Amino acid sequence: MRAALAYSPRPGPLGGARPSIAAVYLGPLAVISFSFSSPAVLLSCGLTAIGIAWASGALRPALAPLRYGVTLAITVVVVNVIVSQRGDTVLVRGFELPVIGQVDVTLEALAEGGILALRILVALLVFAVWSACVDPDRILKAIRPFAARSALTATLISRLVPLAAADSMRLQEAASLRGPAAAEAGRAAIARRLVAGALERSVEVAATLELRGFGLGGRPTRVRHARVPGEPAMVIAGLLTAALVIAAWAAGAGTIETYPLISGGFEPETLAFALLIPLAAALPFLSPAQLRRLRAEAAR
């Protein structure tokens, strides 16, 4: 059965890590993408996420959501330029638009839109790496002791939705193979058959769950996963990145002012912060075994 998300088992410490460890490792990067506005910091965070994806053999699935992300990012820039009437450096004045009225395009509004767009792309990248490298089943198992029904529902959805999609494709293929003389099978007919099939399958799933004792309401046991060799380094890297975030907040680094004029965003402390993010994140991949694996990967 196909997984609902981009996940598949991957090499490297992140691919084998427990979800909690992966959260400690990737969480600070997500925090950076939402909390800092300096383009240097956001770019560094984005490149770090790409680096982690490459080192974990997940570059393609991590970059895949960017197709939609770029469209969203461009929309954000355009909307901000049109809507925001702040900023001192007027590039185009008196732009007349229906409903909105007169619009001035300023460099600062463009920069603000660009930063918002970059933030979206970086956040998207970090979560895409998480989706591609962290096993969703392990996440659901980790949730089960605290929210058994929610975990079960999510597990069923993660299996049944892709199954319904596959069913739909099979039905469409079957309809097209009936030959040119056959009456056309409309979307409504396929949807009716799909719903009927899904209901049958639901009854089967419910019966199976009943047989396995899910209806008894017993407390699920906590599943303990074996430790993976790279996990301590991931925790250290995550804590180090978190410490960098706190230090940057305390120093007031990592921010840029866009209005009324663009200022800041590239001070020495901000650049140092930006430089240290990938260095901290690289820690789990610096063991001799990992380096050998990465060299072999690069050679391929």
Add this chain to the structure above:
Amino acid sequence: MTGSRRIAAAVVAVATVAVAGCGLGPGESEEGTASLRVTRDHGAELIDEATLSDPTESETVVRFLDRETDIETSYGGNFVDSIDGISSAVEGGRSLDWYYYVNGYWSPIGAGEATVHANDRIWWDYRDWTDSYRVPAVVGSYPEPFRSGLNGTRVPTELVCYPSGTDGGACDEVEASLTDAGADLTTTTPAQAEDGKDTLRVLVGDWDEVRADRAAQMLEGGPGESGVFAEPVRCDGGWALQALSADKTVQGTGTDAGWIATVQLAEDQPTWLVSATDADALDAAAAMLDEETLRDHYAVASFGAEPVPLPAPDPIPDLQKVTC
């Protein structure tokens, strides 16, 4: 024409309409100096002030403010939420917000759309608006609007002299002040006066005479109707002026009061009132028509001593309180 070509043609047409009349860069500058004042509590406390030489075509009220102060905005910069950390708020059931005036006119459009012209006087004030949301015009930017008008267009001024104003010399004093201010001035009598649709009117006379004017009569409706925190009331067969605070508390009532205030009837130009409870106090009212006395005030009154800003402070100095 295929569908995609039609869409492309439509996009090109919309883009052509959009860019028509627009230009690159900030545009040409206008010779003159615009000024900015930021105050709070109806002008009681000055927070910031600045000037801007030769504003360009693309200079807006919010850009000017943004450059001089630390602001937070919403609606793309059209609504100013906070200036120098002072934000829109509700305190003790009273609503406080930022309002701005250009040359004494309350601006009905967003600050991001209001263009700054040479010699404009822009005034931002953080005030309690619970009892008077709309104060359509203020006296605090004098000699504006008489000198420059609004949106870079001068507005003609009509000085309407009532008999009490002409007899006592108050009208002459007001005329001299307006001429010095650079007003495009015509002096007339109430019988010959035009309506205030396209003309700034200045009515000079005691209240018994001036109250015959429809716009002036709004003053008797209180701050909610006139935007002025003072109300003429009947007193022993004559008139007295009740000076009100921002929460409409009566701070004092005087029978020898003169005042300068502005009211606005519907979409007309503002009407300035230089009036008094009686002819004797009218000279004192006329004497207040100068830049120093009016600066940063919504309206001013005199109770026989120093000019008092309206809304009135508590207590009003040297006021001989009367009970009507």
